[in-house]
Amino acid sequence: MFLRAYNFNAGPAAIPLPVLEKAQKELVNFNNSGMSVMELSHRSKEYEDVHNRANTLLRELLLIPDSYEVLFLQGGASLQFSMIPMNFLQQDKTAHFVMTGAWSEKALKEAKRFGETRILASSKEENYTHIPQGFSLEGIEDGAYLHITSNNTIFGTQWTDYPTSPIPLIADMSSDILCKEIDIEKFSLIYAGAQKNLGPSGVTVVIAKKEFLETATDDAPTILKYSTHVDSQSLYNTPPTFSIYMLSLVLEWVKEQGGVKAIQKMNEEKAGYIYSAIEQSNKFYKAHATEDSRSLMNITFTLPNEELTKKFLTEAKERNFIGLAGHRSVGGCRASTYNAVPKEACEALAAFMKEFQENNQ
Template identity: 85%
Template sequence: MRAYNFNAGPAAIPLPVLERAQKELVNFNNTGMSVMELSHRSKDYEEVHNKANSLLRELLGIPDTYEVLFLQGGASLQFSMIPMNFLQENKTAHFIMSGAWSEKALKEAKMFGETRILASSKEENYKHIPKDYSLADTEDGAYLHITSNNTIYGTQWNEYPTSSIPLIADMSSDILCKEIDVEKFSLIYAGAQKNLGPSGVTVVIAKKEFLETANENVPTILNYSTHVKNNSLYNTPPTFAIYMLSLVLEWVKEQGGVKKVQQINEEKAGAIYSAIDHSNGFYKAHATDDSRSLMNITFTLPNEELTKKFLQEAKERNFIGLAGHRSVGGCRASTYNAVPKEACEALASFMNEFRDNNK
């Protein structure tokens, strides 16, 4: 029996994708080899690579004015690579702080130039997406950085800033979970291990016009133009992770695309939030109503003893990965695209039952 996988990342991968990968594992496309064994310069792998690129463009509506790159190092490398390339002298990188990953991105940017925090919800333990900020005096801005979804705190941007300076978003934990207007952003980056596939590949979607402003005086492997010129094949890419990414993208398309996936995600999250909201305070959501995430649902119970009991009984029922992050405590259900609706409904039912038995 498959577990009800609510891990925050690496996270659930669609079962049909895993089964297809299993089927093709030792003999991909009649090559007599696994994808992991193919040369990254071979025609068979090139088709996989380009298919992943074209599917992502199709699903997100990425225009030809943008590049799609497959890089390594996770979002964590992007924290450094972005300011290294785009934080020019006499410019400022602006940040809206909504969680731990915003903090990490800011920390790295400070090593390369001037930074400024426009707004932060840290004093409220990141319970909401900051709304009290002004973009009026950001003319000196190299870019504005946001984290679109915050896995630890269970918050998510519903409306993105309309900025006169380049807008950059870390979408590692909610890319493909809902429809977005790519053209609002100059650069989007996302580690794969939440909604795109296994860990190992990082997707970067960047406006060509923005890429032209990059500092060229950086190490070759950390220069975006290197990867643009070489179709993300300058060095050996994470070929198996990109193959898995292409299968996940096919699966999203088969579901009906991002619009349909968003509808399902809203139903999934709605079932669990309903169990919280109708518990008469037994469960308390960490995130405020206007900032609730579709991907990470954080909540607490009345005390630590009940929390431990809840997690133990949940594990016995095959619910995995529900312990909250130490920064928030309590519980967290990560309901990424690959988590079936049935799993979320089963969790909501268990939550109701546990409340009734322990109130």
């Protein structure tokens, strides 16, 4: 039996071990078809069942109303940065953005190619240490949409309360979808790359209000129109069949854990171990994010100096902790505690942090 790593990678990230084991068992003979799921025709009954199961489970777990479409697309969240304004940013409208990190910057950059944009609020001057609070939504009533990034992997911040927007609210939830309960009906469109909480990379989930989809322009190329994928049930072209299969297995695992409510409780416990180690360190470890904006998914912190940081990361790797180096924008360390990261890994990391502090003060 090999030793599983304590996987704190920011993405692609940990996948539940039972999911990997089930995929391994079914890899060469899916449902007695004599084929791998990767070999099935995407028009076959066998694959259709997988596809529909993923859709049904996602709707069940997130309480998605019938007034919303669920799409399985390709291109990652990065394609959505362009696809959204291409479909919804009309020439006489403005797209509004709340800036909370590198991914909201990239979304804004792409939107600028298609029309008018406006930054409604930003924490960039504070190096994105917090989610902006108390900003005004007045004067945006004629806007095309308001875009937010719900969780910021690089800076370790996360929205706790979403704005009640007078215009369609769009959220990039790539790194925290399914980590906690949300009110889907606050949003007109949610998109999420799979490689954090949903499975392997390759599929992007889009959850969109039907009424909002009807406002899309007809100018986009066929494959970049949401209507194309709605009409074809995400089967206009060959979908990422294996990634969708893995998504369905991850969703089954979430359901077995007790659903999103139970997952949220586990995530709060997991993050609590590490944040407690930071808070109890007498500033040996310092959190990048302010307390009111701290992420359940990406915990960012620094040590007193670069030498200690390198030593920490070296010794951590020797203890089988993987993926703890912080992004260059923040430095220090980052522990990504996505749904599939077990509680034991977070407890072990917190214990190592305390031990390292005791040995290096």
